[in-house]
Amino acid sequence: MQTKPLALLTRSPLAGVFVALAVIFTLSALISPYFLTPYNLSVIARGLAFVGLITIAQSMLMVLGELDLSLGVIGGFCGVISGILMVRLGVEPYSAMLLAVLLGAALGLVNGLLVTMLRLHSLVLTIGTAGIFGGANLVLTRGVAITGIPKDVQYLGRGDVLGMPVPFVIMLMALAVATFVMLKTPFGRYMYAIGNNQAGARMLGIKVDKVRLLVFVVAGAIAALAGVLMVARLGTAQPSIGETWVLAPIAASVIGGVATTGGVGSPIGAIFGAGIIAIIENIIVLFGVSPYWQGIVSGAIVVLAISFDAISRRYLRRDA
Amino acid sequence: MKKIAILLACATALALPFTATAQDAEGTTKKDAYRFVVVPKVVHPWFDKVNEGAQAAAAAIKAQTGSDVEVIYSAPQAADVVQQNQIIDSALATQPDGLALDLLDPSGNRASLEEAQNQKIPLVIFDSVPPEGMAIPYIGSDFCEQAKIAARRLVEVLGGEGEVAIMQGVPTAPNHSIRAECHRQVFAEHPGIKVVAEGIDNDSIETAQQQAAAIMQANPNLKGWVASDAAGPIGIGQAIVEAGKQGKVTLVGLDNLPEMLDMIREGVADSSSASQPELQGYWSVMLLWAQATGAKVPGYLDTGNAFLTKENVGG
The missing domain is CATH 3.40.50.2300 (Response regulator)
Known part of the structure; x- marks a missing residue:
């Protein structure tokens, strides 16, 4: 006879990744005396915030069965644009950030239109658009960072609220909205239906292309938000922002149970996956792992986490 | 007895400042x-x-x-x-x-x-x-001086005339940007030297090789190269060899990585201005x-x- 909470846990598709995250967290806390310090936890949370935002955006697209490899570049490009607006053109800083987020939405719209109207594969298309957006970034900056970001907006990247880093709180808010929309609204159900079977969704009368377009737009805006928050964090608009935001969000989503084929998973699971990656990156430094071993160590932990997830799910299901 | 006590008190009072000084002296804190x-x-x-x-x-x-x-x-x-x-x-x-x-x-x-x-x-x-x-x-x-040594050497080898190119490293890295700027300053002092192209290698040998190959394609009269980071000259050297321009294009490198030293020994590079x-x-x-x-x-x-x-x- 099984207790009710355990039954609930076993039914949840998040059970495996949550247990994997909890195990890695507990082991890290047991092994390193520095891991559970408030400062270190805030370091992890702040780092997770930026990749987490991209992960939310990517997981939404993956549920649709799409992949956008330009999200990181959109983040970097829009971050640079916000810097240009506020430093070179004297636009009021918060307005500049808002405009940059709108630009991100517009770039998402471009991706979405090309995918839906020309029936292009999003993965292939966004390799191309990533090149264009990234190239435009270099043309505008010539590779040189834009300095002199006003101190007022730096709070958004460096400050704390309720004892948590501001970007992390913003990421949690975005996660809450995305989760609510995807799990509790008709629009969310349409997303899963499209991801499961696009042709079937069309036959059911779902406006498939409109839904896909809108998700691309939202994903672009979220990526831009990550970019402008990173500008606030660094105090400079670095052209290199977003370069490392390509594979980690996809890996995080997959670890978190989001299927690359669509229709399965949620942003919460993806954020758990991103949490695992963020902790791995942190403990590698805490343990002083040689940089030449870091790839092997982090890769092995990810493989272990995914295996643990799969095994625990199978075990819990058998137990249920 | 009273006198002894007074003497002891005076001795202690005199010794205190010295003790305090010894404890607070700079560089005397020790850890295991x-x-x-x-x-x-x-x-x-x-x-x-x-x-x-x-x-x-x-x-x-x-x-x-x-x-x-x-x-x-x-x-x-x-x-x-x-x-x-x-x-x-x-x-x-x-x-x-x-x-x-x-x-x-x-x-x-x-x-x-x-x-x-x-x-x-x-x-x-x-x-x-x-x-x-x-x-x-x-x-x-002195990053600037390091770059100037390399640029002056290139000007000297070219006899003060010819088209040259500069490979930047990571443009936002101050040491790289200082070196690139100081290369430009030296070349600007010589009217016969014309900087026809600048590449960015982001401290990657592979990128440097690709950039250098493209720049040499686009500028067939290019006579010489300088770089702003350690990866740059290695990539440039590879591009020179692949393009069959050894002996026709002069490379004055930077730093002392083993590949750089090999290129000097093999004659691919003329020399290198090396930090330590x-x-x-x-x-x-x-x-x-x-x-x-x-x-x-x-x-x-x-x-x-x-x-x-x-x-x-x-x-």
């Missing part, structure tokens, strides 16, 4: 173990040499003082300031006795450096310069240790440059 963290720009052979120097300094301190000294080398996998800051922040969480850093971008690294100063963790910057207004000891060679990474790593740890003992340290320490040619690189 020190842990220093070295964070370079990126995983790169040049920084391996910095690490070798840092480990040598740790061994030297241990041999001389008996204290255990651990140097942890933690390098970003990509030359990305976001990733570097994440490593710095995580390293700060371990409360090291000192942190030696090569900054990817002083303004982009500022928040992490300020956090280190708030936590009163001794800092040293090597191969770079501190952010404006931040008092942090730094170590390096082992010394930068060695003195980074020494300055961190000195700060941890309470000693004052110089604001800037110059480890000098070496000019390498076929005659002095050895077999």
Whole structure:
């Protein structure tokens, strides 16, 4: 006879990744005396915030069965644009950030239109658009960072609220909205239906292309938000922002149970996956792992986490 | 008895200031173990040499003082300031006795450096310069002079005439941008020298090779190259060999990586103006240790440059 909470846990598709995250967290806390310090936890949370935002955006697209490899570049490009607006053109800083987020939405719209109207594969298309957006970034900056970001907006990247880093709180808010929309609204159900079977969704009368377009737009805006928050964090608009935001969000989503084929998973699971990656990156430094071993160590932990997830799910299901 | 007591009191009073002075004297704080963290720009052979120097300094301190000294080398996998800051922040969480850093971008690294100063963790910057207004000891060679040595040599070899190109490293890295600017200054002094192209290699040999190959295609009359980072000349040298332009295009390199030295020996490169990474790593740890003992340290320490040619690189 099984207790009710355990039954609930076993039914949840998040059970495996949550247990994997909890195990890695507990082991890290047991092994390193520095891991559970408030400062270190805030370091992890702040780092997770930026990749987490991209992960939310990517997981939404993956549920649709799409992949956008330009999200990181959109983040970097829009971050640079916000810097240009506020430093070179004297636009009021918060307005500049808002405009940059709108630009991100517009770039998402471009991706979405090309995918839906020309029936292009999003993965292939966004390799191309990533090149264009990234190239435009270099043309505008010539590779040189834009300095002199006003101190007022730096709070958004460096400050704390309720004892948590501001970007992390913003990421949690975005996660809450995305989760609510995807799990509790008709629009969310349409997303899963499209991801499961696009042709079937069309036959059911779902406006498939409109839904896909809108998700691309939202994903672009979220990526831009990550970019402008990173500008606030660094105090400079670095052209290199977003370069490392390509594979980690996809890996995080997959670890978190989001299927690359669509229709399965949620942003919460993806954020758990991103949490695992963020902790791995942190403990590698805490343990002083040689940089030449870091790839092997982090890769092995990810493989272990995914295996643990799969095994625990199978075990819990058998137990249920 | 009273007199003895008064004498004792006077002696104690006189001795107190001396005792206090001995305890507070700079550089006299001693610990049984020190842990220093070295964070370079990126995983790169040049920084391996910095690490070798840092480990040598740790061994030297241990041999001389008996204290255990651990140097942890933690390098970003990509030359990305976001990733570097994440490593710095995580390293700060371990409360090291000192942190030696090569900054990817002083303004982009500022928040992490300020956090280190708030936590009163001794800092040293090597191969770079501190952010404006931040008092942090730094170590390096005169980057501008290093570049000027290379550029002047190229002008000399070309006889003051010809088309040349400059390979920038990471444009936001101050040492790279200083070198690129100083190359330009030297070339501007010679009317016969024309800078026809500039590439950006982002401290990657592969990128440098691709950029150099494309630039040489686009500029068939190109006569010479200088670079602004250690990866640049290696990639340029590969491109020169692949294009069959050895002997027709002169390369004056930078730094002393093994590939650079091989290219000088093989005649692919004329020479190299080299900073000394082992010394930068060695003195980074020494300055961190000195700060941890309470000693004052110089604001800037110059480890000098070496000019390498076929005659002095050895077999």
